[in-house]
Amino acid sequence: MNITEILFWFLTALAILSALMVVFSRNPVHSVLWLILVFFAISGHYIMLNAQFLAIVNLIVYAGAIMVLFLFVIMLMNMNSDSEPQKNKWLKMAGTVAGGSLLLILVAALKNSEVQYQKVEGAQGTIGLIHNLGKTLFTDYVVPFEISSVLFLSAMVGAVVIGKKD
Amino acid sequence: MNVIILSAILGVIMMYTGVMSKNKSTARYVATAGILALIGANWLEFAGVNFFNIDTRGMLEFTSFGLVFNLIILVCTLVYFLLSGKDLEEVGANAADYFALIFFILTGIAIVSAFKTMLMLFIGIEIISIPLYILAGSDKKNLRSNEAALKYFLMGSFSTGLMLMGIALLYGATGTFYTDGMYLGLGNITVMKMAGLVLLMISLGFKVSAVPFHFWTPDVYDGSPTVFTSFMATIVKAAFFIAFLLLFENAFGRMHSEWQFAMALITAATLIIGNITAVFQQSVKRMLAYSSIAQAGFMLLAIFALNNIGKQGLILYTAAYSLPTIGIFAVLMRMKDYTYEGFNGFAKHQPLLAALLAVFLFSLAGIPLTGGFFAKYYMLVAAMKNGAMFWLVIIGVCCAAISVYYYFRIIQAMYFREGADPGIQVSEGFKTVLVLTAVLVIILGVHPDWLLHLLDN
Numbered sequence: 001m002n003i004t005e006i007l008f009w010f011l012t013a014l015a016i017l018s019a020l021m022v023v024f025s026r027n028p029v030h031s032v033l034w035l036i037l038v039f040f041a042i043s044g045h046y047i048m049l050n051a052q053f054l055a056i057v058n059l060i061v062y063a064g065a066i067m068v069l070f071l072f073v074i075m076l077m078n079m080n081s082d083s084e085p086q087k088n089k090w091l092k093m094a095g096t097v098a099g100g101s102l103l104l105i106l107v108a109a110l111k112n113s114e115v116q117y118q119k120v121e122g123a124q125g126t127i128g129l130i131h132n133l134g135k136t137l138f139t140d141y142v143v144p145f146e147i148s149s150v151l152f153l154s155a156m157v158g159a160v161v162i163g164k165k166d
Numbered sequence: 167m168n169v170i171i172l173s174a175i176l177g178v179i180m181m182y183t184g185v186m187s188k189n190k191s192t193a194r195y196v197a198t199a200g201i202l203a204l205i206g207a208n209w210l211e212f213a214g215v216n217f218f219n220i221d222t223r224g225m226l227e228f229t230s231f232g233l234v235f236n237l238i239i240l241v242c243t244l245v246y247f248l249l250s251g252k253d254l255e256e257v258g259a260n261a262a263d264y265f266a267l268i269f270f271i272l273t274g275i276a277i278v279s280a281f282k283t284m285l286m287l288f289i290g291i292e293i294i295s296i297p298l299y300i301l302a303g304s305d306k307k308n309l310r311s312n313e314a315a316l317k318y319f320l321m322g323s324f325s326t327g328l329m330l331m332g333i334a335l336l337y338g339a340t341g342t343f344y345t346d347g348m349y350l351g352l353g354n355i356t357v358m359k360m361a362g363l364v365l366l367m368i369s370l371g372f373k374v375s376a377v378p379f380h381f382w383t384p385d386v387y388d389g390s391p392t393v394f395t396s397f398m399a400t401i402v403k404a405a406f407f408i409a410f411l412l413l414f415e416n417a418f419g420r421m422h423s424e425w426q427f428a429m430a431l432i433t434a435a436t437l438i439i440g441n442i443t444a445v446f447q448q449s450v451k452r453m454l455a456y457s458s459i460a461q462a463g464f465m466l467l468a469i470f471a472l473n474n475i476g477k478q479g480l481i482l483y484t485a486a487y488s489l490p491t492i493g494i495f496a497v498l499m500r501m502k503d504y505t506y507e508g509f510n511g512f513a514k515h516q517p518l519l520a521a522l523l524a525v526f527l528f529s530l531a532g533i534p535l536t537g538g539f540f541a542k543y544y545m546l547v548a549a550m551k552n553g554a555m556f557w558l559v560i561i562g563v564c565c566a567a568i569s570v571y572y573y574f575r576i577i578q579a580m581y582f583r584e585g586a587d588p589g590i591q592v593s594e595g596f597k598t599v600l601v602l603t604a605v606l607v608i609i610l611g612v613h614p615d616w617l618l619h620l621l622d623n
Contacts, residue, residue, distance in 0.1 A: 105364075109335065109357040144285050145223045147277065150174045151293045154270035157181060158300035161263045166306060 008048060015041035028074045032067060039063040051128020167218050167228065168207040169236055169276040177269035184262025193262035194251040200269065201247055205240045208233060212620075224344065225283045232279035234481055234620045235408050239275055242401050242488040243268070248599045249496035257304050264304060267297035271402065278409035280414070283343040284333045287409060290454045291329070291350055291373065295322050298398060302390040314389030321382040325372035326560040336417075345416035349506050355421055363418055363425060365431075370413070375405040376466060377435040379458050387455035395451065396495030399458040400488035407465050411480060412580030414469055422472055423554075427471045430555050437463035444572050449504045453572055454494065457530065460569055461487050464545050467562065470555075471548035478618050479544030485617065486537030486610050490526035492601050497523055500590040509576050510585025518597060519590075520580045525604045529611065531573040537610030542566055544614075582597040 025031040039062045048053035052126040126132050137145055176197075183196045207217065212233045246566040247254075274293030281287045299322060303315025331345070339358040340348040350359055368379065375383040387395045390536065418425060447453040456586030465483050468476035497519055501508050513520035529536035532543075542562075548557050579585075 072218050105357070105361055107242065109361040140223055141285070143225050144283075144289055147170070147273075147286075147293075149288055150177070150270055150273050151289060151296065153174075153177070154267060154293060154297045157177075157263055157266055157270070158297060159298055161258075161267070162259065162303065162306070166259050 004048065007044070011041045011044040011048070015045070029071070032070045032074065035070075036063050036067050039067075046128065050125050050126055053130040053133055054128055167216060167220055167222075167226070168211045169204055169240070170226075170273055170280075172207050172220055173269045173272040173276065174491070176204070177273070179264045180262050180266035180269055180397040180529075184266070186258065189577075190255050190261055193265050194247070194255060197265040197269075198244070198247050198251065201240060201244045203235065204272065205244065208240055210235050212237070225286050226277070226280045227282050228280050230621055231477060231481070232408070232412075234617070235279050235404075235484065236276055237483065237620075238485045238488070239279075239401055240402065242485070242492060243272065245489060245491050245599065245603055246397060246401070249492060249596060249603075250393045250396060250499065253496075253499045257391045257393060258306065260304075264301065267301060268397065270459065271297050271405075275401070275405040275408075278405055279412070280343055281409070281412065284345065284417075285343050287345075287413060288326075288329065288333065291406070293327065294402060295373075297325065298322075298394075298402060300500055301397070302386060303392065305391045308389075308391075310389040311391060314386045317389075318386045321372065325369040325379070328365050329369035332362045332369065335362035335365065336361075345413065347425060348417055350418055350421050355424060359421075360424070363421075364414065364428075366524070367425065367428065370406065370410045371432060374403060374410060374462050375459050376432050376462055376463070377439045378432075379460065380436070380440070382515075383459055384452055384455045387458065388449070388452050392451060392495060392499045395455070396492055396499075399454065399495075400491045403458060403462065404465075404484040404488055407462075407468075407484075411469050411472075411477065415472055415477075421471060426470065426554060429466065430558050433463055433466040433470050434558055434561050436460070436466055437561055441565040441568040445568065447572070448506065450498060450506060450509070450576065451504045454491065454498075457569070457572070458491070460565065461530070463565065464542055464562065467545040467558070469550045470558065471545075471552040473548055473551055475544055475551055476548035478621060479541060479548050481540040481621065482537065482544055482614055482617060486529055486541035486607065489603050489607055490529040490536075490538070492598065493526045493600055494523060494530075496523060496596075496600070497590075500592065501588055502586070506575055506579050507585070508588065509579040510583040512580040512585070512588060513582075515587045515596075516590065516592075519600070522600050522604045523580065524577050525607060527573040527577055529607045529617075530572055531570045535608060535611045537607045537614070539611055540614040541610075 014036075015038055018034045018041065021034040022031045022038065025034060039058060043055040043058045046052075046058060127136070167415060178199060179200065180193060183193050187193070210217075211228065212230070254264055257264065271294050274290045277286055277290030277293065281290055299315055299319040302318045303311055305311035334357055336348065336350075337343060339356060339362065340350070342348060350363075372379040372382075387399055390398065414425075436459060440456055440463055442454035444453050444460055447456060461483075465480060465487075468480040468483070470476075498504065512523075512606070529538035532538040546559050547564050549562065550556070
């Protein structure tokens with residue numbers, strides 16, 4: 001095992017463990033803090049794929065901006081384990097069965113997975129570098145890139161419509 | 167491409183109209199002019215005139231099927247603006263912004279009717295969905311509208327998440343986003359591809375409110391302001407169907423036999439549950455919500471059959487379902503009482519409107535000489551031509567018979583019951599547009615070929 005592999009397994013275990021803790025934590029604030037750890041672990045993976053730009057953006061956008069929003073919302077709603085609504089026992093059971101089935105299928109899917117290994121670029125890959133990313137974005141993917149501006153514009157208009165005083 | 171770019175620009179223009187003009191009605195006139203321009207642009211593209219020559223790298227492909235679909239959607243939107251534009255202004259202080267959001271939705275619809283990659287599918291579906299969440303909650307003071315928006319938002323984002331997961335699995339299995347380039351079904355079909363397919367089926371099932379993913383529909387349609395329910399239940403629903411059909415035809419068409427049975431089960435459940443629940447509704451608005459689920463069951467037959475007749479049928483269905491529903495909602499919006507009793511004695515006080523409503527309801531029930539008949543006919547023939555599961559056709563016919571009951575309850579209330587004057591005021595222009603819509607519905611029922619001929623172009 002070389003250092004890359006050790007790092008990979010460490011980050012993977014960290015990501016999965018913290019993701020589980022997000023779900024199992026009773027306190028929503030703890031959930032959010034664990035979620036930040038998930039994002040850090042995933043950013044670590046990006047760096048190992050030589051995608052520094054993605055790693056940084058992931059940290060800035062998710063661990064930075066979105067997490068702060070999450071924390072604000074949780075604090076404003078003043079949620080804690082006491083005020084958590086009691087869920088129906090059957091509902092919980094149905095959720096467990098449904099989620100378990102999905103897990104089973106996905107594990108089965110990934111066990112015999114036919115992932116196109118040649119598409120996976122390791123540390124030598126250069127597609128994650130900002131130079132190549134920008135080039136791809138503005139040549140191959142320029143149409144979806146430009147059209148997504150309509151999406152953001154409509155989300156912005158919507159936010160203003162909802163937020164404006166009548 | 168004409169429609170995608172122009173309607174995005176029109177959305178921006180509408181935003182400025184709201185700022186520039188203090189007069190509420192200006193937005194409506196500009197929007198109506200805009201939709202006429204869009205129809206013209208779409209027609210020109212159909213005739214081969216492109217305003218913009220953009221290399222989309224095969225991500226969008228403008229077929230005659232997609233363009234005819236767009237044409238129907240735009241005409242329905244025009245009718246919607248003419249009939250319900252005034253009511254739309256009264257929902258809140260932001261009429262111009264609502265029009266802007268509707269134009270953005272039209273951009274999304276033009277995208278999903280032409281997509282060739284999963285990337286465009288995702289962007290298109292999101293452009294349609296996000297403005298809808300806002301429109302559903304636009305009646306901010308009304309608690310039920312808030313509930314509808316929140317419910318729609320949560321359910322919608324959840325199903326979008328499932329869709330992304332499905333796209334990710336398919337990308338992992340095939341290494342491409344292009345629906346044609348995936349070559350699913352040519353090699354061996356692995357669990358990963360199947361899991362991706364199932365997740366996409368579930369998420370699009372959510373969007374078109376197929377049973378068992380329909381639970382959000384009645385609450386959202388009932389809670390939203392009626393003007394926007396009218397838009398959501400007709401134009402947007404048809405748009406999700408075109409995305410559903412194109413995805414399953416282009417990407418999964420070669421593995422049709424693998425998923426056909428699952429689709430048949432979803433279709434049967436949608437038909438049965440949608441129709442039977444609609445029977446027990448007391449509110450006409452809620453009944454129309456369930457009727458939209460029931461009609462979705464018929465539209466699902468096109469995806470189940472996946473043949474040319476089914477595609478023609480979907481085009482016809484879009485027109486024959488959307489136009490009457492928009493008409494019924496336009497009248498319903500003016501009623502104070504949304505129950506069946508509210509329609510008692512309607513024919514005596516508003517003979518013209520009652521007759522037109524009857525035509526619309528005939529079309530929804532699929533009575534001959536209205537568009538709905540041929541729409542249902544094409545769907546059933548498509549399923550029969552497919553030949554795999556005949557029981558589905560029988561269920562379809564039975565459910566069409568059940569639907570007659572709840573549609574005719576309104577007609578019965580209008581013509582055979584006594585009641586007080588509902589006291590609704592309609593302008594001459596409204597009546598004219600409604601008459602023209604009814605004429606269109608009848609033309610579709612007498613001679614559907616003029617629409618379908620466009621497809622051969």
